[in-house]
Amino acid sequence: MSLAAASQIHAQEGQSSPFFRHVDVGLTAGTLGVGLEVAAPVTRFMDVRTGFTYMPHFEVKMDFPIQVYNTDGTPNAGRFQRMADLMEEVSGFRVDDQVDMIGTPRFNNFKFLLDFKPLRNKNWTFTAGFYLGSRHIAKAYNTTEDMPSLFAVSLFNHMRDVYINGGTINGNPIAPEMGEQLRNFGALGIHVGAYAHDVLYPEDVYNNEWLMSDPANPDNPQNIENGGNGFEAGELVIHHANDPNDPLHKTGEPYLMQPDETSMVKARIRVNAFRPYLGFGYGGRLLKGDDRYHVHFECGALFWGGTPAIVTHDGTNLSKDVTDISGKVGRYVDFFSAFKVYPLLSLRLTRRF
Numbered sequence: 001m002s003l004a005a006a007s008q009i010h011a012q013e014g015q016s017s018p019f020f021r022h023v024d025v026g027l028t029a030g031t032l033g034v035g036l037e038v039a040a041p042v043t044r045f046m047d048v049r050t051g052f053t054y055m056p057h058f059e060v061k062m063d064f065p066i067q068v069y070n071t072d073g074t075p076n077a078g079r080f081q082r083m084a085d086l087m088e089e090v091s092g093f094r095v096d097d098q099v100d101m102i103g104t105p106r107f108n109n110f111k112f113l114l115d116f117k118p119l120r121n122k123n124w125t126f127t128a129g130f131y132l133g134s135r136h137i138a139k140a141y142n143t144t145e146d147m148p149s150l151f152a153v154s155l156f157n158h159m160r161d162v163y164i165n166g167g168t169i170n171g172n173p174i175a176p177e178m179g180e181q182l183r184n185f186g187a188l189g190i191h192v193g194a195y196a197h198d199v200l201y202p203e204d205v206y207n208n209e210w211l212m213s214d215p216a217n218p219d220n221p222q223n224i225e226n227g228g229n230g231f232e233a234g235e236l237v238i239h240h241a242n243d244p245n246d247p248l249h250k251t252g253e254p255y256l257m258q259p260d261e262t263s264m265v266k267a268r269i270r271v272n273a274f275r276p277y278l279g280f281g282y283g284g285r286l287l288k289g290d291d292r293y294h295v296h297f298e299c300g301a302l303f304w305g306g307t308p309a310i311v312t313h314d315g316t317n318l319s320k321d322v323t324d325i326s327g328k329v330g331r332y333v334d335f336f337s338a339f340k341v342y343p344l345l346s347l348r349l350t351r352r353f
Contacts, residue, residue, distance in 0.1 A: 019043065023353050024294065028053065030346030032109060032131075032302075039115070039350070044122075047115040053131075055107035062101045062140065062328045064190045064265070066153065069256055076186055083156065083185050090159075090178075093152040099190055099265060103140040103332070109133040113277065123284045131275040131302060138269040151263040156188045166212045166230070189256035190265060192318070193325035198247035255322050257312060266313040269336060272305035279344060286349070294350045302342040310336060 020040045028035040028051070037051025068079040084095045113129030142150060162169060163179035174182070212230045213223040222228035249255075259265055279300020286293040310318040310333055318325065319337040 024350040025353065026051075026296075026348045026350035028346050028348045030298075031342075031344055032346065033107065035111075037111070037348070045117050047117075047125075049111075049113045049115055049127075049129075051111055053109045053111065055105045057104055057106075060103040060332075062103060062332065064099045064101065064192060064257070064327075064329065066095060066097055066099060066149070067189065067191045068185055069187045069189060069254065079185050083188060086181065086185075087152045087156050091152050091155050093148040093155075095152045095156075095188075096146065096149045099146050099150065100143045101140045101265065101267075101329075102143060103138060105138045106134060107137040109275070111277070123282055125281050125283070125296075125298075127277070127279045127281065127298065127300060129277050131277055132273060133275070135270050135273045136268045137271055137308070140267045142265050147263055150259040150265065153188050153190075154259045154263050156182070156185075157258060160185070160187065164213070187256060189258050192255045192257050192312075192329070193322040195249045195251055195253050195255055196321055196323040197251055198244065199249040199321065200244065201246070201248045255316065257314065257316070260313045264313070267318065268311055270309040270311055271342075275305075275342075276303045277301070277344070278303075283348070292352050294352065296348040296350070298344070298346045298348065300344045302344050304342050306340050308336050308339070 019042060022040065024039040026037050026039065028037060032053040033055035035051055035053035037049055039047050039049035041047050066080070068076045068083050080097060084097075088094045109131040110133065111129065111131045113127050115125040115127050117125055159169075159174060159178075160182040161167075163174045163182055168174075173179075213225065214220040217223075218225075220226065220228070222230065224230050257265060277300055279298055281296055281298030281300075283294055283296025285291060286295045307319055309320070312318065316322060318333050324330075325333050
C-alpha cells in the first residue's frame with residue numbers, strides 16, 4: 001500500500017520529485033543499542049531507511065541457591081551441610097550453597113523502515129517497517145568458579161539414582177551404607193521457584209536396566225518393597241504420557257533445576273526473529289541555516305511476539321512454567337515478562353550527502 005501511494009504521489013509530482021535526490025548517513029543510540037543507518041527520500045512524503053543496530057555486551061550477575069530436597073519435594077536446609085561433607089569426601093569437590101550466573105544481551109538487528117511525512121510540518125514523521133535478528137536476545141550461564149560445585153551436584157544425583165534404581169557403576173554396585181545415605185539425603189538441585197501448572201510426561205518411560213522400584217510411584221504393587229518382582233530391562237515404568245491425571249510435576253511443586261551433561265546451568269531469552277515496528281518522531285536541522293546535519297528523536301514499539309520465553313537448558317520456560325522465583329533472578333524474569341512489546345527510544349544524528 002505504501003509503495004502504491006508513493007507511485008501515485010511520484011506521478012503527480014512529475015519533474016519536481018525528490019526521488020533519491022540525497023542520502024542521509026546516520027548514527028543512532030537508544031534502547032536497541034547503537035547503530036548505523038542510511039536513508040533517502042522516495043517522495044516528498046516518504047523516506048526509506050535501512051541499517052543495523054548493535055547492543056553492546058555487558059554482564060549482570062545473578063545467583064540461585066542450591067538445596068537438598070526430601071522425597072516429597074520439600075527443601076531440607078538441615079541436610080545440606082552433611083551432604084556437602086559427603087560429596088567433598090567422595091569427589092574432592094566442595095558444593096557451595098549457591099550458584100552465581102552471568103547474564104548478557106545479544107540483541108542485534110537489521111532494520112528496514114518507511115518514514116511517512118503526511119503533515120505540513122515535515123519535521124514530524126510516522127514510521128512503519130520491521131527489524132530482523134536472532135531469536136535469542138540474551139543468555140545466562142554459570143560462572144567458571146561454580147563448575148566444580150555443579151559437577152559435585154551432578155555426581156551426587158547420578159550416584160543416588162544409580163543406587164535407588166539398582167544399577168551399577170562400571171559393573172560394581174554402590175556400597176549399601178553409602179547408598180542408604182544418598183537415598184536418605186534426598187535429591188540435590190538448584191532452587192528456582194515452583195511449577196505454575198502441572199507438567200505432563202512427554203512420553204512413556206521405559207527402564208534400560210533392572211529396577212527394584214518405580215521411582216514415580218512408591219505405592220506400585222510391582223515394587224520390591226511392596227512384595228512385587230521389580231521391573232525387567234525394557235519394561236514400561238511410567239505410564240499415561242500426556243495424561244492430566246498422571247503429571248510428571250504437580251502445580252506448586254518446587255522446580256528442581258539440575259546441571260546438564262557438561263555440569264552447566266544455562267538459560268536463554270527467546271523472541272520472534274521477525275519483529276514488526278511502528279513509531280513516530282520529530283527532527284530537524286542540528287544547526288540553523290545548515291542543511292547538512294540533522295538530529296531526530298524517535299519512539300515506538302517493536303512487536304517481538306508477546307511475552308518473551310526464558311528457557312533453561314532443561315527446556316523449562318521460566319516466564320510461563322515457573323512462579324515464585326525469588327531474588328534478582330525473579331526480578332529479571334518479572335521485568336522481561338512484563339514487556340509484550342519492546343519499547344524503542346532513540347536519538348539519530350545524520351549527515352546529508
